Amino acid sequence: xxxxxxxxxxxxxxxxxxxxxxxxxxxxxxxxxxxxxxxxxxxxxxxxxxxxxxxxxxxxxxxxxxxxxxxxxxxxxxxxxxxxxxxxxxxxxxxxxxxxxxxxxxxxxxxxxxxxxxxxxxxxxxxxxxxxxxxxxxxxxxxxxxxxxxxxxxxxxxxxxxxxxxxxxxxxxxxxxxxxxxxxxxxxxxxxxxxxxxxxxxxxxxxxxxxxxxxxxxxxxxxxxxxxxxxxxxxxxxxxxxxxxxxxxxxxxxxxxxxxxxxxxxxxxxxxxxxxxxxxxxxxxxxxxxxxxxx
Amino acid sequence: xxxxxxxxxxxxxxxxxxxxxxxxxxxxxxxxxxxxxxxxxxxxxxxxxxxxxxxxxxxxxxxxxxxx
Numbered sequence: 001x002x003x004x005x006x007x008x009x010x011x012x013x014x015x016x017x018x019x020x021x022x023x024x025x026x027x028x029x030x031x032x033x034x035x036x037x038x039x040x041x042x043x044x045x046x047x048x049x050x051x052x053x054x055x056x057x058x059x060x061x062x063x064x065x066x067x068x069x070x071x072x073x074x075x076x077x078x079x080x081x082x083x084x085x086x087x088x089x090x091x092x093x094x095x096x097x098x099x100x101x102x103x104x105x106x107x108x109x110x111x112x113x114x115x116x117x118x119x120x121x122x123x124x125x126x127x128x129x130x131x132x133x134x135x136x137x138x139x140x141x142x143x144x145x146x147x148x149x150x151x152x153x154x155x156x157x158x159x160x161x162x163x164x165x166x167x168x169x170x171x172x173x174x175x176x177x178x179x180x181x182x183x184x185x186x187x188x189x190x191x192x193x194x195x196x197x198x199x200x201x202x203x204x205x206x207x208x209x210x211x212x213x214x215x216x217x218x219x220x221x222x223x224x225x226x227x228x229x230x231x232x233x234x235x236x237x238x239x240x241x242x243x244x245x246x247x248x249x250x251x252x253x254x255x256x257x258x259x260x261x262x263x264x265x266x267x268x269x270x271x272x273x274x275x276x277x278x279x280x281x282x283x284x285x286x287x288x289x290x291x292x293x294x295x
Numbered sequence: 296x297x298x299x300x301x302x303x304x305x306x307x308x309x310x311x312x313x314x315x316x317x318x319x320x321x322x323x324x325x326x327x328x329x330x331x332x333x334x335x336x337x338x339x340x341x342x343x344x345x346x347x348x349x350x351x352x353x354x355x356x357x358x359x360x361x362x363x
Binding site for chain 2: 009010012013014016017019020037038039040041043044045046050051053054057058061104105107108110201275
């Protein structure tokens with residue numbers, strides 16, 4: 001299966017080591033990636049914060065570029081998935097709005113046809129490849145690693161459009177983590193937002209409290225690390241944890257890994273290759289446990 | 296925004312998207328980090344078409360006239 005790789009903004013600009021691991025690992029699972037010239041921000045923030053019509057038109061333009069290449073889109077970000085799937089769904093089902101958006105796009109030479117699908121990489125892994133097939137590729141099972149799975153908000157709701165998992169009881173990421181031989185732990189406050197949006201557009205103190213409550217629950221559950229599938233969630237649990245820890249006087253560290261990094265380790269990559277060293281929150285105990293798995 | 300008032304943070308972010316195609320500022324550090332990971336520079340091929348879209352929807356004008 002071949003997809004148009006939609007990187008969005010966050011990963012190429014701030015977390016390029018996640019781009020590296022995605023480009024390396026997805027083809028190993030028969031997910032071929034094509035780079036499409038001209039993709040822009042999805043644009044999640046613009047759709048929410050300013051003008052819906054412009055947001056829809058920019059999202060539609062991104063979808064058009066993939067349509068012109070005849071490829072479905074694969075994303076690495078919950079926010080991009082949310083924006084593009086919402087736009088795709090809306091424009092496929094609302095002919096008046098589609099006409100309006102196509103009128104806006106006309107001068108750019110694009111026309112939204114509604115001929116492709118948008119999928120998050122975790123959707124492709126869980127729904128198209130399947131946990132069993134992933135498990136079959138594991139050569140270094142992450143045995144004994146306890147992982148708190150944080151699926152994130154935007155990929156879950158509204159479920160009828162996102163079609164990924166139960167927003168109140170998400171299980172898909174846990175199944176993907178289990179497929180690597182690791183142990184997903186149960187923890188309170190799992191379905192609460194990571195607080196990224198609150199940090200950036202709202203009240204930092206409340207965001208820190210929210211993050212602190214989540215970290216406390218993860219710590220209480222005995223997790224060695226947190227697994228995420230969204231760069232904003234990653235940033236919040238990694239850099240955000242470092243910043244919040246000072247304010248909240250948290251005296252423990254819980255490292256965060258993007259799921260594809262854990263997948264890479266389980267499929268035989270080294271710690272250096274997945275660049276955990278670039279993360280802000282590091283914990284020797286996790287490195288040692290992972291080292292034993294990879295030995 | 297339609298009332299002519301935009302928070303400066305939001306105005307800056309929207310302008311950033313329209314001028315570069317990305318919501319986050321592209322810095323020398325971004326280039327250096329990508330280079331160190333053997334990745335190509337971030338492509339910037341969207342701004343012209345985004346400007347056309349923003350002009351057509353009226354967002355470009357609204358941004359220009361909006362007070363912070």
